[in-house]
Amino acid sequence: MLVSQILNSKPAQGVETVAPDTRIFEAAEVLSARKIGSLVVSKDGDTPLGILSERDIVRELGRDGAVCLNGKVSDYMTAKVVTCTLDQSADEVLETMTNGRFRHIPVMDGDKMVGLISIGDVVKARLSELAMERDALEGMIMGN
Numbered sequence: 001m002l003v004s005q006i007l008n009s010k011p012a013q014g015v016e017t018v019a020p021d022t023r024i025f026e027a028a029e030v031l032s033a034r035k036i037g038s039l040v041v042s043k044d045g046d047t048p049l050g051i052l053s054e055r056d057i058v059r060e061l062g063r064d065g066a067v068c069l070n071g072k073v074s075d076y077m078t079a080k081v082v083t084c085t086l087d088q089s090a091d092e093v094l095e096t097m098t099n100g101r102f103r104h105i106p107v108m109d110g111d112k113m114v115g116l117i118s119i120g121d122v123v124k125a126r127l128s129e130l131a132m133e134r135d136a137l138e139g140m141i142m143g144n
């Protein structure tokens with residue numbers, strides 16, 4: 001299974017982004033309203049400049065307290081974003097996320113960001129692939 005197939009199977013294709021000078025409390029509002037775990041930081045929606053996860057906010061809240069809520073996203077984001085491409089396999093991306101200990105990865109088509117997949121999207125896609133393989137094997141054994 002390829003990243004492009006996982007992306008196509010998602011109901012919402014777009015990527016939720018925030019500008020670097022957005023305040024952390026505003027980013028938290030977006031995460032809460034959209035029921036998502038991370039935001040890609042971008043000025044134009046095409047180029048990822050960083051990624052801000054709910055974990056980044058919780059870590060800073062634990063370290064510095066509520067004062068971080070007025071800080072800028074650019075001060076708390078991870079600036080070195082790991083991305084993947086449409087033609088990579090689900091297994092490859094799962095390995096990247098597991099080794100990097102993160103659950104979100106923006107998908108690039110050349111220089112343009114075209115989607116974002118979470119570890120949950122990959123696991124869901126792999127499970128449905130495994131179910132199809134099982135059905136096919138059952139069919140072969142039963143002679144259907």
Ligand code: AMP
Pocket residue numbers: 037038051052053054055056077078080081082083101102103104105106
């Ligand atoms: P997550 O598990 O995705 O909520 O994120 C855990 C940590 O990894 C946070 O510090 C994020 O900012 C960072 N992170 C999330 N996704 C990525 C990514 N694709 N590349 C680099 N860092 C990431």
